Amino acid sequence: MSLHVNTPRMSVVDPRGLPVRTVDYCRDIEDGPVESRINRTLHDAAGRAVKQWDPRLWLSQAGDPLPPANLTQVFTLDSTVIRSDSVDAGTQIELKGLAGQTVFSWDSRQTQRDIECDFMQRPVAIFEQGANEPRRCVERMTYGHPGCGDPSRNQYGQLIRHDHPAGSVLFDAFAISGPRTKDIRHFTLEPLATDWPEREEDRQRLLEPGVGATTQWRYGALGDVLEQTDARDNRHTFELTVDGRLRERRLQLKDQPAQILVSDIRYSADGSIERETAGNGVVAALTYRPEDGRLTVRRDKDAAGRVLQHWIYDYDPMGNVLSIEDKALPIRYFANQRIEPVSRFVYDSLYQLIMAFGWEAGSASQGPQSMGRVDPAAVSNYQQTYEYDSGGNLRRLTHVGAQSHGRKLQPASYSNRALPYEHAPPDDAQIEAAYDRRGNVLQLEPGRILSWNLRNQLQSVSPVERASGGNDCEVYLYGDVGLRVRKIRSLKTNARTVVAEVRYLPGLELRTDNEIGERLQVITAEGGLNNIRVLHWEIPPPTGTNDRYRYACSDHLGSVSLESDDRGAIISQEVFHPFGTTAWQNGELKYKYVRYSGKEHDATGLYYYGFRYYIPWLQRWASTDPAGYSDGLNIYRMVRNNPLTMRDALGLQAETGTYEADVGIRVRLAFKLLSSQAHVSRLDLGGVEYSKSADFKLVEVGEGPDFSVSKRELLSHLRMYRRQYREMYHDSMRRELQNTNVSAEQNFELGKEIAEITSSSLKYSSEPRVSEEKTVTKHFFALINRDDVEKKGQDKVIYGIAELSVSSTKGGESTVHVSNVIAHPLTQPGVDKFLGESVETTEAIQPFKLRGIGTYLTVKSLARMVSTHNVQKVRTAAVNPRSAAIAKRLGARKVA
DSSP, rough: OOOTTTTOEEEEOOOTTTTEEEEEEESSSOOOEEEEEEEEEEEEEEEEEEEEOOOOHHHHHHTOOOOOSSSEEEOOOSSSEEEETTTTTTTEEEETTTTTTTEEETTTTTOOOEEEEETSOEEEEEEEOOTTOOOOEEEEEEEETBSSSSSTTOOOTTTEEEEEEEEEEEEEEEOSSEEEEEEEEBBBBBSOOOOSSSSHHHHHBBBOOOOOOEEEEOOOOTTTTEEETTTTTOEEEEEOOSSSSSEEEEOOTTTEEEEEEEEEEOOOOOOOOOOOOOTTTEEEEEEEOTTTTOOOEEEETTTTTTTTEEEEEEOOOOOOOEEEEESSSSEETTTTTOOOOOEEEEEEETOOOOEEEEESSSSSSOOSSOOOOOOSSEEEEEEHHHHHEETSSSEEEEEEEEEEEEEEEEEEETTSSSSSSSOOOOHHHHHTTTBOOOOOOEEEEEEEEEEEEETTTTTEEEEEOTTTTTTOOOEEEEEETTSSSEEEEEEEOOEEEEEEEEEEEEEEEEETTTTEEEEEEEEEEEETEEEEEEEEEOOOSSOOOOOOOEEEETTHHHHHHHHEETSOEEEEEEEEEESOOOEEEEEEETTTTTTTTOOOOOTTEEEEEOOEETTTTEEESSSOTOOSSOOSOOOOSSSSOTTTTTSSSSSHHHEEEEEEOOHHHHHHHHHHHHHHHHHOEETTTTTEEEEEEOEEEEEBOOOSTOOSSHHHHHHHHHHHHHHHHHHHHHHHHHHHOOSSBBHEEEEHHHHHHHHHHHHHHTTTTOOEOOOOEEEEEEEEEEEGGGGTTTOOGGGGEEEEEEEHHHHETTHHHHHEEEEEEEEEEEEEEEHHHHHOOOOOHHHHHHGGEEEOHHHHHHHHHHHHHHSOOOOOEEEEEEOOHHHHHHHHHOOOOEEE
16 A cells, blocks of 8 residues: 555634644555544634644643643734744733834833834834843834935935844945845844934944945846945956856956956756856756756766766655665765765655665764764765654654664644653653744753844854853854844953854955954855855955965755865765755865855854744754744745755745746836736537637736625635535545646646635735834735626636735835635536536536636736836745746746
8 A cells, every 4th residue: 555545634614714733634654544633723703714733732631631732822803913822932911002013012021112114104113122121223224305314326216224132234325126236235243232322323333333344236227136246346357148147157256357256157948947057167967857957967077077976866756755866976885885976765645754765974963063074985875764743743763874863853732842852751841941932942952052043033053151251152143134244253252252253245245253353355256056155355365375265166955065176176075965964975065154055054053044043952943933924834844855856945834846937027017018918718519629819818806896706706706616626636536637738637636725825825915014123014816707797706717826026125026925826616627527528518618618727817916016016026926837838938937
């Protein structure tokens, strides 16, 4: 019996059509027992989800009345969440103003935040106060207007100064199309919590003296970046194809001739890179599976034709990675073992990784002290086995290899917080003491203390605590968009304090170390598939020549597997275990800062992902997900325990099949053109061919006389969609219908799920979601017949629905995410076989014999958003081959 036999997902709805349970069935061995995993949702009388349980806490309720829900929410009368209580992330309370903006917020750490806005409801000051701490102004924003700003530099209406916890950014000039062309960054004198005064002159005194770090950009007529000059006058130039994709990138170090970083980038018809040549002559060639665009082969050769790496990928039908082989490496023999350069992976019926087979050198690295060298010659095979509880927490990792070791974790009884242990498992009191009230880890291991700022960002790690109080420490500061801009590591020695510092600027890292007197520029560049880092010492380098180029070759997850120099010679190689610990490494690693998943590896052993820190030896995040529950109720779990298939770009959620398009003037014009050409085709009465129809119209959904479709009407249709898709899904399972692209069963199940998700989203879309960094608004569009514009209720047929989210920053730049697109069930291929082929049925479904609904909805709704917002990016997650094809047709590229 197959692992996946009789393991469907079941959804249970109440009489209102609201989902109250989903049941998944988990099996981890063939012919083994099946375990049901129930997610439970409780709705109030208004249909709002007020309590949610994951399978572990819901199961524990059967014999224990104490377990709380994973998430409990309290809503205002307009269905805005005013309070949330999470067993992992604690309590959060938000009070909003009349315009929907956040005015006050509190959390279970007794942190209070209040935001002052100007008459245009733009935030101008953010104040924070912690428990037993004074109230501080942690951010101030200044906008351009007559008397403050220069119209010749397009500053009016723009954010022109932002004082943030790590310093200040001056946005000095803007292009006519909107993006900044020059910014100047200053850091604070002291790496401490700043209290910004109101007067600008007083704020300047808190900053380091000097002219600051200036970065400049130059744009083309269509809004594409053509040139970037960093704070040390290193100039990057970009050569683009006719459709705006990168073809060549050059770097000119200060006072030196330009060097090619990457050239001859060739793309497939769907925008995937098939070939590129690095500046050191290394040629990367890639092959993709035609049916779904998944990478199957990547081969990197140097200028002499020597193969540096040759990756072969194999997948199961759902796209999970089954094996990865590097044919560039030989089969080796060591300690009576045959070691093949192949890694293989096994999953349970929920697609969680449960077994991994591969090869490693020396002892498998684990724990914070995982930076030590291992002997690259002493290789051996390994096997890792993973056991999870029903909430998705790792309970046990069994490692059989060169030095067999394992790790065990104990989650709390009523949350997903967990601690590792060796002998006796910790009790709930010990686990509670290891986390703060917002779910941040306070201790990596005995003596290694973590502290968090009021925004739940990691503030410092103390690797060594001394009785004298002179502790070693690594401190982190975060900038205007919440990302790390400064890292300071101090080590106490007998004679002095050794300080190493990193400052992060656009395209540049400034690294200093007073122990060895090092001042190092690391110029960073993304070149097609890979990253290039150039090491330039501002003083004589420790050894050899200056300006050392490190060309990184990455795997499908972005992990840096190989680095080569400017001649193509190998600098370093590294192979990782599935969840990010190092299995094998070779070469010089001192200046290899970016490693697993393309993320920086700190001296603490943590990986910095942008919005969170990852603990690779525990396979967990060090804090809860700042994006909330978009990736499930377990907000510590790493990429749904499927690290070979999914990748988390910023520490927010697992992404797969995500497409993105940059929106410049060229793309805006393209949207207008595509919008004018978009159409829905209808099958003629003879059933012979489809022809363009002008009968349809896209309308935005809303309340009031200006809207043709109300939210109530849309919700009614979504309920009908869900009901009909569900019936078609169950019938198709019996009939085993097939269409030309995907099985009807899969397509109908997907339609049912999208209808459920869109219904839930529509209910909670009345007000924008406002945070310190951005405002998110939802927009819904319906496709109707032009003759139905004035009709009401069920007399109106909605042929398709699109949901778009617009995320706008303080500076007015927006990203549009195509959240959901769904067509009427009767428009789906195979529906006539489901309903039968009688004369009455044929006449009933004839009006629904349509094509192009998805493309029409996507193009028209995006064009409307692009015309009314300062859109810089468009993103969508393709859920099936058809939606992926639509994304590619719009010029979007696959980014994850």
